[in-house]
Amino acid sequence: MPVGTQGTVKAVAQDVLESLGAEIILGNTYHLYLRPGHEAIRRMCGLHRFMSWPRALLTDSGGFQVFSLNALRKVSDDGVRFRSHLDGSSHFFTPEHSMEVQIALGADIAMAFDECTEYPAERGRAEESLRLTMAWARRSLDHFRAHRDEVVWGNDRNGEAFEGRTQSLFGIVQGGMFGDLRRQCAERLVEMDFDGYAIGGLSVGEPRELTLEMIAEVLPLLPKDKPRYVMGVGYPDEIEQYARMGVDMMDCVLPTRAARHGLLFTSEGRLNIKNKQYAEDQAPPDPACNCMVCRRYSRAYLRHLMQAGEALSGTLNTIHNLAYYLSIMKRVRASLQSQDG
Amino acid sequence: MPVGTQGTVKAVAQDVLESLGAEIILGNTYHLYLRPGHEAIRRMCGLHRFMSWPRALLTDSGGFQVFSLNALRKVSDDGVRFRSHLDGSSHFFTPEHSMEVQIALGADIAMAFDECTEYPAERGRAEESLRLTMAWARRSLDHFRAHRDEVVWGNDRNGEAFEGRTQSLFGIVQGGMFGDLRRQCAERLVEMDFDGYAIGGLSVGEPRELTLEMIAEVLPLLPKDKPRYVMGVGYPDEIEQYARMGVDMMDCVLPTRAARHGLLFTSEGRLNIKNKQYAEDQAPPDPACNCMVCRRYSRAYLRHLMQAGEALSGTLNTIHNLAYYLSIMKRVRASLQSQDG
Numbered sequence: 001m002p003v004g005t006q007g008t009v010k011a012v013a014q015d016v017l018e019s020l021g022a023e024i025i026l027g028n029t030y031h032l033y034l035r036p037g038h039e040a041i042r043r044m045c046g047l048h049r050f051m052s053w054p055r056a057l058l059t060d061s062g063g064f065q066v067f068s069l070n071a072l073r074k075v076s077d078d079g080v081r082f083r084s085h086l087d088g089s090s091h092f093f094t095p096e097h098s099m100e101v102q103i104a105l106g107a108d109i110a111m112a113f114d115e116c117t118e119y120p121a122e123r124g125r126a127e128e129s130l131r132l133t134m135a136w137a138r139r140s141l142d143h144f145r146a147h148r149d150e151v152v153w154g155n156d157r158n159g160e161a162f163e164g165r166t167q168s169l170f171g172i173v174q175g176g177m178f179g180d181l182r183r184q185c186a187e188r189l190v191e192m193d194f195d196g197y198a199i200g201g202l203s204v205g206e207p208r209e210l211t212l213e214m215i216a217e218v219l220p221l222l223p224k225d226k227p228r229y230v231m232g233v234g235y236p237d238e239i240e241q242y243a244r245m246g247v248d249m250m251d252c253v254l255p256t257r258a259a260r261h262g263l264l265f266t267s268e269g270r271l272n273i274k275n276k277q278y279a280e281d282q283a284p285p286d287p288a289c290n291c292m293v294c295r296r297y298s299r300a301y302l303r304h305l306m307q308a309g310e311a312l313s314g315t316l317n318t319i320h321n322l323a324y325y326l327s328i329m330k331r332v333r334a335s336l337q338s339q340d341g
Numbered sequence: 342m343p344v345g346t347q348g349t350v351k352a353v354a355q356d357v358l359e360s361l362g363a364e365i366i367l368g369n370t371y372h373l374y375l376r377p378g379h380e381a382i383r384r385m386c387g388l389h390r391f392m393s394w395p396r397a398l399l400t401d402s403g404g405f406q407v408f409s410l411n412a413l414r415k416v417s418d419d420g421v422r423f424r425s426h427l428d429g430s431s432h433f434f435t436p437e438h439s440m441e442v443q444i445a446l447g448a449d450i451a452m453a454f455d456e457c458t459e460y461p462a463e464r465g466r467a468e469e470s471l472r473l474t475m476a477w478a479r480r481s482l483d484h485f486r487a488h489r490d491e492v493v494w495g496n497d498r499n500g501e502a503f504e505g506r507t508q509s510l511f512g513i514v515q516g517g518m519f520g521d522l523r524r525q526c527a528e529r530l531v532e533m534d535f536d537g538y539a540i541g542g543l544s545v546g547e548p549r550e551l552t553l554e555m556i557a558e559v560l561p562l563l564p565k566d567k568p569r570y571v572m573g574v575g576y577p578d579e580i581e582q583y584a585r586m587g588v589d590m591m592d593c594v595l596p597t598r599a600a601r602h603g604l605l606f607t608s609e610g611r612l613n614i615k616n617k618q619y620a621e622d623q624a625p626p627d628p629a630c631n632c633m634v635c636r637r638y639s640r641a642y643l644r645h646l647m648q649a650g651e652a653l654s655g656t657l658n659t660i661h662n663l664a665y666y667l668s669i670m671k672r673v674r675a676s677l678q679s680q681d682g
Contacts (some may be wrong), residue, residue, distance in 0.1 A: 006651060008649075008651050010652055013656060015633065031649075036641070036645045043621060296355065296356070298393075300391070305349060308376055310347060311352040314652055315656065
């Protein structure tokens with residue numbers, strides 16, 4: 001899932017995302033709550049219509065940004081007090097408030113409000129954090145079930161009537177890097193019966209074997225007939241590996257953020273388009289790629305755009321990286337389907 | 342003609358420009374000479390192939406940027422010494438060198454090297470400047486005629502063979518705001534027999550009536566069967582007015598630059614999309630416009646992108662402004678054709 005933090009996948013227009021085959025994108029609750037504001041988006045009939053994205057949307061809970069963008073946050077059992085990274089204003093997020101905001105945004109999938117355990121974390125700290133996450137999961141679910149009918153979405157998405165349908169809510173498995181805590185969390189969340197399950201708190205600085213170990217611990221405990229989502233991963237080979245293990249959904253800013261810094265993912269490995277060696281290289285970024293960028297532009301041109309600080313640089317680099325990521329998932333899906341057959 | 346200073350119309354991909362109906366765009370010789378360098382572009386078979394733009398291209402002479410970006414330039418009869426705005430390095434441009442660079446870039450239309458007279462300018466200064474421009478026009482044309490066969494363009498533009506075809510060179514009428522100097526310049530240039538004629542040194546700070554007066558002085562002296570081009574104009578109503586007077590070509594950074602600052606040109610007038618009044622305005626930027634932006638996005642969304650500093654803001658605003666400008670010219674062309682008929 002490409003990440004569209006502020007209601008836009010940075011530098012790429014919605015029609016291009018559609019033609020790339022993106023079926024679902026993310027919005028960040030924290031950012032949209034601060035700007036333009038969830039009530040404004042509700043008044044404009046939700047994020048789908050606001051950003052003109054008729055396909056699926058997922059919003060995170062806001063928790064991760066509260067933790068990663070706020071050094072001075074204050075966590076209590078009730079919720080988290082934090083300061084806006086935009087203007088320093090003070091805000092308080094509770095599980096109930098996260099649900100309210102996400103219902104106002106009206107994405108197809110909302111996420112339970114969790115506390116992302118930092119890495120490294122001692123067992124005591126991970127246990128305490130997990131206690132909060134599980135209490136907040138319960139409160140998120142209760143509030144969501146009581147208010148899910150309040151979602152506003154027009155019946156004009158592709159002319160399809162959404163009347164009567166509601167959003168889905170996913171729970172998030174935390175537990176630091178402790179397998180037993182992770183399993184305990186997964187079991188409790190499954191008892192609560194969410195619409196889907198995410199594994200959070202990974203790819204936060206730990207070695208990759210540990211990421212893999214945690215996913216392997218948790219995945220078998222999550223129901224196969226509901227979506228299983230690993231948050232915040234990863235490199236091209238990682239997402240392929242996890243998908244083959246049974247992960248259904250992943251999101252990451254890596255393909256888009258790296259693109260804006262000139263790092264392209266290709267079938268030949270990573271390519272730093274800023275490098276001087278590409279100054280007159282007329283080959284496409286990835287000769288094996290059939291995306292609209294690789295069909296039309298050379299490495300030399302992409303390097304020039306980057307050197308010249310041109311906006312088109314971010315756009316074209318991002319389009320290629322997203323095309324590359326989406327092509328991996330397409331290939332994996334085809335391969336898994338043929339195995340099923 | 343949309344302006345593509347550094348080999349890109351800022352923030353808009355080439356396929357979008359094509360779908361907008363842009364038939365010709367500009368490249369800036371000064372910028373491309375400095376980065377990536379005209380010899381590099383020549384080695385990559387010219388600007389058309391470098392930027393993947395199979396439609397028509399025009400390069401300016403470099404003169405205007407040398408004048409506008411270099412406070413410390415030194416002008417002599419031979420040429421202009423200036424410092425790069427990028428790294429302070431010293432460069433010397435002569436009419437011959439401008440031709441060499443433009444032949445290396447390989448646009449369909451090249452421009453004679455001129456001196457753009459500043460505004461306001463006393464008659465003595467305008468006369469001296471005009472003397473240089475006319476001497477340089479002669480030298481530009483002589484060098485161009487002697488070397489025009491050296492242009493490198495692949496025969497792969499749309500599969501069409503360009504073998505044997507050469508670039509066109511336009512002369513530029515200067516003369517400050519003195520009608521008799523303008524007429525004298527036009528007559529001398531027409532005697533030299535350029536492939537087309539431009540009126541330069543306008544829209545440099547003078548009142549609009551004066552711009553109009555200068556165009557009205559010069560236009561009747563320029564052959565009707567060759568393109569007549571007014572450089573660096575203008576606002577939507579201006580370009581319509583000049584086109585109806587007989588001007589065939591115009592270029593301006595206004596639609597693209599204004600777009601990046603949030604100024605949209607619409608059938609209802611200018612709209613500053615940053616204004617708070619648009620925060621929840623779900624109307625399209627221009628209800629009378631059928632461009633891909635107005636068909637899909639609201640003023641509220643465009644305002645949000647701008648407020649949030651998102652790259653997509655510049656892209657969508659620019660697409661609308663270009664669509665609006667191109668639609669004006671389309672309407673004027675249709676109207677003129679029906680008068681002819």
